[in-house]
Amino acid sequence: MIYLTITTLVWAFSFSLIGVYLSGQVDPYFAVLTRILLATLVFAPLLRPRHLTLRLAGQLMAIGAIQLGVMYVFYYHAFLLLTVPEVLIFTIFTPVYITLFHDLLAGRFNPGYLVSALLAVLGAAIIRYDGLSEQYLVGFLVVQGANLCFAVGQVAYKWLLARQPRPVPQHSVFACFFLGALLVALPAWWWLGGSRYPSTPLHWGILLWLGLVASGLGYYWWNKGATLVNPGALAVMNNALIPAGLVVNLLLWGKAADVPRLLLGALLMSLALWLNERWHARRRQTVPGCA
Known part of the structure; x- marks a missing residue:
């Protein structure tokens, strides 16, 4: 749990750094490419091919x-359509996706999880019930794309490492994770990137922090932590980032927000996740071997 907790504290600042200083000022494709390239450089020297097979590397x-x-392509575009608090709130769906994907891999399904997801959608609508613009709705869907990618990646990594014939030193193979991301980020920037490059030392400093620490160390810590906890704990920790990120955005940056409506929407989403956990706990009791 310590790996997930440390990463949560690091990532809590990332939302505001992107939303306040990079969104609309630096091309999102270039920002994504820079973060992933820097993260790759952190782990490339640690790569040990003797711990890899071609299958595992792929x-x-x-x-x-x-x-x-x-996920980053979706994530950065979300900040062009939504405020930082809205992006944070809409990440609350990730635990539901984690649960559903984990059940898919395990060969079981509980329709009750869909009820919790629909309740969470209602909470999202309440946050902006008087301003459901096309941009807002598109932004909501963009965040869900990011959530789904993040959830699938976490569960897939956890399952993959758990099914290796012998323990794998994760730091010695994690460069492959970033190389795979680079294969997406590089052509995306080449074909779709714009001309808004970092123009100040602050821009470059933030990209260095995001690439070396938030992405490089952060994703290693997070995925390593995912292999050490059960799926329920992993789902809960995905939501710990939301209050942490909101505190940073609302207090340190002083960003205005409709706090009562934000809290009401978040409360409904939290109720959705509580119901999700209740169904999950009940299933563990009734289905032998349910994780």
């Missing part, structure tokens, strides 16, 4: 391409 690259590469 699987790690595929997970990195989805969890980091495709």
Whole structure:
């Protein structure tokens, strides 16, 4: 749990750094490419091919391409459509996706989880019930794309490492994760990137922090932590980032927000997740071997 907790504290600042200083000022494709390239440089010297098979390397690259590469493309565009608090609130769906994908891999399904997801959607609508613009709705869907990629990557990494014939030193193979993400970020920037490059030392400093620490160390710590906890704990820790990120955004940056409506929407989403956990706990009691 310590790995997930440390990463949560680090990532809590990332939302505001992107939303306040990079969104609309630096091309999102370039920002994504820079973060992933820096993270790759952190772990490339640690790569030890003797701990890899071609199959494992390919699987790690595929997970990195989805969890980091495709997710970042969605994630950065969300800040062009939504405020930082809205992006944070809408990440609350990730635990539901984690539960559903984990059940899919395990070969079981509980329709009750869909009820919790629909309740969470209602909470999201309440946050902006008087301003459901097309941009807002598109932004909501963009965040869900990021959530789904992040959830699939976490669960897939956990399952992959748990099914290796012998323990794998994760730091010695994690460069493959970033190389897979780079295979998405590089062509995305080449084909779709714009001309808004970092123009101040602050821009470059934030990208260095995000690339070396938030992405490089952060994703290693997070995925390593995911292999050490059960799926329920992993789902809960995905939501710990929300209050931490909101505190940073609302207090340190002084960003205005409709706090009562934000809290009401978040309360409904939290109720959805509580119901999700209740169904999950009940299933563990009634289905032998249910994780």
